[in-house]
Amino acid sequence: MAETKHTAATTEPKASQDFDLQDSLHKAEDFYQKNKNVINIALLVVVLIVGGSYAYNRFYKVPNERKAQEMIFRAQQYFAADSFRLALNGDGNNYGYLQVINKYGGTKVGNLAKYSAGVCYVKLGEFQKGIDLLKDFNGNDKLVQAYAYGLTGDAYMELNKTEDGIDYYKKAGHYSDNELTAPLYLFRAGLALEKAGKAQDAVAIYKEIKEKYPATNEGREMDKYLARLGEVRE
Known part of the structure; x- marks a missing residue:
């Protein structure tokens, strides 16, 4: 008889534990059902941010950096030769720093073009224009x-x-x-x-x-x- 009581005493907490776990699962399911729209929207936003960042880098940022690098090539040569006005404005066939800034100012190359253009303006005696561009540069x-x-x-x-x-x-x-x-x-x-x-x-x-x-x-x-x-x- 004592053995039977001992068995009942050991199995009762397990039943209670199973019941509590089941109850918690029901509560979680109820919470999801009541808030599923908000939860699903939040998950979608995370997916879009991650996916959008990948797409932005692959299909927009990287190609633009490459285009800006090609665009700035001749301006850099003029800059190295101290032809600062040509470096700024281009020569009619090739672009200058100002065109690179206008088209690709948000790229790393465009940012560097702001520094170089600022130097050009200072060298040409157009000091305030140089200041404005140098302040806009973030190195x-x-x-x-x-x-x-x-x-x-x-x-x-x-x-x-x-x-x-x-x-x-x-x-x-x-x-x-x-x-x-x-x-x-x-x-x-x-x-x-x-x-x-x-x-x-x-x-x-x-x-x-x-x-x-x-x-x-x-x-x-x-x-x-x-x-x-x-x-x-x-």
């Missing part, structure tokens, strides 16, 4: 982006907008910590600060160059510029 390469900031600073200085020039020189100097662009544009920031009558700010920049980049041409010259501002080396 993934830290060195190129630093040059873009620095050239924007040069253009502002040419327009006698010294404060803007200082801001962009500092941005260029601090954007990438390397011995090529950083000391160059920090030095220009220091000179611009002197021009603006901000001698102590210039001293701070010159000391930064001396401390961080002592082996560069700019770093080796800093004692001279500091002495000019009354900061004598001890």
Whole structure:
């Protein structure tokens, strides 16, 4: 008799467990039935996003990058030869940077064309047009982006907008910590600060160059510029 009771005691929780599981399944099914439209739409959106992204990259983005690369080829040759107006506008038979930007500005090649076109405008003395394009450029390469900031600073200085020039020189100097662009544009920031009558700010920049980049041409010259501002080396 005791054995029978023991058997009943061990099987009862299993029945209860089966019942709870079945009840949960019914609840999940009811939830789906009540909300299936929303769930199905959400799943469809995910599928469309994934599929659409694949289709966009394969059938639109990649072909456009290739077309833009073909389109920019002659402009790059003119740019390398310092024929900046031809690089910008083309020669009547071949496209220039401006046409590439207009047609494929959203591509990586089109983005690089903004930088190159900005350089062309600055070289041609059309500083505000250069600034506008350089600001629109978004460089993934830290060195190129630093040059873009620095050239924007040069253009502002040419327009006698010294404060803007200082801001962009500092941005260029601090954007990438390397011995090529950083000391160059920090030095220009220091000179611009002197021009603006901000001698102590210039001293701070010159000391930064001396401390961080002592082996560069700019770093080796800093004692001279500091002495000019009354900061004598001890």
